[in-house]
Amino acid sequence: MDIYDRATEREEQDRELALKRLRPTGPDATGWCLNCGADLPAQQPGMPAPRWCDCDCRNDWERDHK
Ligand SMILES: [Zn+2]
Structure with a gap:
């Protein structure tokens, strides 16, 4: 794994964390x-x-995604 790969991996982790913060549920x-x-x-107002x-x-979904 070179430096570029490591940087990309880091970016993806940061993005995932940001998404989790936006959608905690x-x-x-x-x-x-x-x-x-x-x-x-349809979504209710x-x-x-x-x-x-x-x-x-x-x-079921939560059980499969824990
Ligand atoms: Zn269903």
Whole structure:
């Protein structure tokens, strides 16, 4: 691994950390359930965008991503 590789790796780590700080609660909403891929209802005003169908899907996803 040369200096350039090391610098790139460092940059990627910094970027990941920055993203984690911006989104401390996990991944972005995509419009589909992150666990099973089902269509999700549109985001409700004042509510966070849904990322899973229900608690079961969220729990499954969290278990797989720990
Ligand atoms: Zn689901």
